[in-house]
Structures are given as structure tokens and as C-alpha cells.
Amino acid sequence: MTTPLEVVPWMSRWSTKQYILAALLGMLAMVAVVAAISISLAPAHVALFVRDANITHANKTSQDGKQVLRFWYYNLTLVANNTSHRTAVSYGSLAVEIWRSETEWVPTEEVNTSAVLPGWLPPGNTSLVKFGVEGGQSNQETAPVKAQPPSSSTPAQGASGNAAVGNDSNAAAAGGVPKWPDCRVVVEAKVWFRFAGVPTLPYTVRVSCFPVNFLDGTTGPVNCTG
Incomplete structure (x- = not known):
């Protein structure tokens, strides 16, 4: 005579660890849903500003020793403010371009964001990041000819152009100081x-x-808008 097989409900086959794991996964799913709803209803926001824009100079002697080259550098400080009340922020990369006209721009030197903006920054955090780039050079013995500034004083926000790093065509005759609109x-x-x-x-x-x-x-801080 064949003994009938006993049917065991699948739920009873679970161990205590499996029940705990299932409960934890359910809690994580609920947290993810709540976080998504909260962020969508009150989206995070980062406010960016530019301050302390200036020009510095450095004199270097040419390789033949017959000329003194005067270099100038753009410098600025980027202010990043996490204005969110409950959301932390992490920066993966930061790139800054300086547009001198509608078609002429220079990229600043890269910064190590993992060093200057490490990890997750808490709500309300304000961070300062310094950027700089060589703007050009002039010969102290033969100063460049002064040129007219670009026709437009408001460079296009997203215009496409090639990065121009070198002699500034708008350098003034006195000391090779660059002249251009804002x-x-x-x-x-x-x-x-x-x-x-x-x-x-x-x-x-x-x-x-x-x-x-x-x-x-x-x-003073200049507000950045998107």
C-alpha cells in the first residue's frame, strides 16, 4: 500500500532568517518609495555663485633670456550652496568656462572634486571652490597693439566655440593688461x-x-541661473 505524500505549505518551509530578510527588503522598498515621493514633492536644489573674480600677473624670462614675458591669470571662487532642508548632495565633477565674447572662451584648470568637495555634504552646507586659468601673455619689450573690444558685451550663454588660450587680442598697450567687456x-x-x-x-x-x-x-557674489 502506497503512503500518500504529505503536502507542506510553502510558507512553512521558510526559515527564521528568510522571514527577517523578506521583512528588511520590504522596509527598504518602503523607504525608497517615501524618499522618491519626498524628493519629487520638495526637489533638492543647489545654488551656485561666483565671487572674488580677479586677475593676477607673473613675469617669466624667455628661454633665450632676451625677453621678459608677462603672463596674466583669471581667478574666481565658485560658491556652492546646498539650499535643501533634508537632502544631502555629492559632487561628481565641476567644469567652469570663462566666455570673453560670443565665440571666445577658455576652460579653467580642473579641480579634484573628491578632495575639495568630499563625500556627502549635509543640507545647508556652503562650499567654496577656487578656479584659475592662464589668460594670455605679452612681451614686456614689445607690447601688443591695443585692439577694439568684441562687438557684443553679453557673450552667448551656450554658444559653441573653440577654447582660445594664448595671447589676448584685446590686451592693452600698457603692461599687457587685458581689456574686454563683462x-x-x-x-x-x-x-x-x-x-x-x-x-x-x-x-x-x-x-x-x-x-x-x-x-x-x-x-560680490554673482548669481548663476540655468
Whole structure:
């Protein structure tokens, strides 16, 4: 005589560890849903500003020792303010362009964001990042001829052009000091936000800061808008 098989409900086959694991996965799913809803209802925001724009100079002797070359450098400080009340932010990259006209721009030197903006920055955090780039050079013995400034004083926000690093065509005769209208600073940042321990997908933030006058020295913050 064949003994009938006993049917055991599948739920009873679970161990205690499996029940705990299932409960934890359910809690994580609920946290992710709550975080997504909270971020969508109150989206995170990063405010960017430019301040302390200025020009510095350095003299270098040519390789043949017959000329003294005067270099000038653009310098600025980028202020990144996490204005969110509950969301942390992490920066993956920061790129800054200085537009001197509608078609002429220079990229600043790269910064190590993992060093200057490490980890997750808490809500309300304000961080300062310094950028700089060589703007050009002039011969102290034979100063460049003064040229007319660009026709437009408001460089295009997203115009396409080649990076021009070298002799500034608008250098003045006295001391090789560059002359141009107000510049536009374009900032592109890759950021992540995190709420309740759950990070979002990366966002690309691209904003424009105008007017920034390096020659006169823009000390006050210039708001960047996207």
C-alpha cells in the first residue's frame, strides 16, 4: 500500500532568517518609495555663485633670456550652496568656462572634486571652490597693439566655440593688461542627492553667471541661473 505524500505549505518551509530578510527588503522598498515621493514633492536644489573674480600677473624670462614675458591669470571662487532642508548632495565633477565674447572662451584648470568637495555634504552646507586659468601673455619689450573690444558685451550663454588660450587680442598697450567687456562664467556640475540614505540618479546642472568683470574685480557674489 502506497503512503500518500504529505503536502507542506510553502510558507512553512521558510526559515527564521528568510522571514527577517523578506521583512528588511520590504522596509527598504518602503523607504525608497517615501524618499522618491519626498524628493519629487520638495526637489533638492543647489545654488551656485561666483565671487572674488580677479586677475593676477607673473613675469617669466624667455628661454633665450632676451625677453621678459608677462603672463596674466583669471581667478574666481565658485560658491556652492546646498539650499535643501533634508537632502544631502555629492559632487561628481565641476567644469567652469570663462566666455570673453560670443565665440571666445577658455576652460579653467580642473579641480579634484573628491578632495575639495568630499563625500556627502549635509543640507545647508556652503562650499567654496577656487578656479584659475592662464589668460594670455605679452612681451614686456614689445607690447601688443591695443585692439577694439568684441562687438557684443553679453557673450552667448551656450554658444559653441573653440577654447582660445594664448595671447589676448584685446590686451592693452600698457603692461599687457587685458581689456574686454563683462565676461560670462558657465558652470556645469554633475551631482547626486540623497534622502533618508537613498541616493538619486546623477543630475547634470548647467548654469550661467553674468556679469563677471575680472579686470575691475567682481568681489560680490554673482548669481548663476540655468
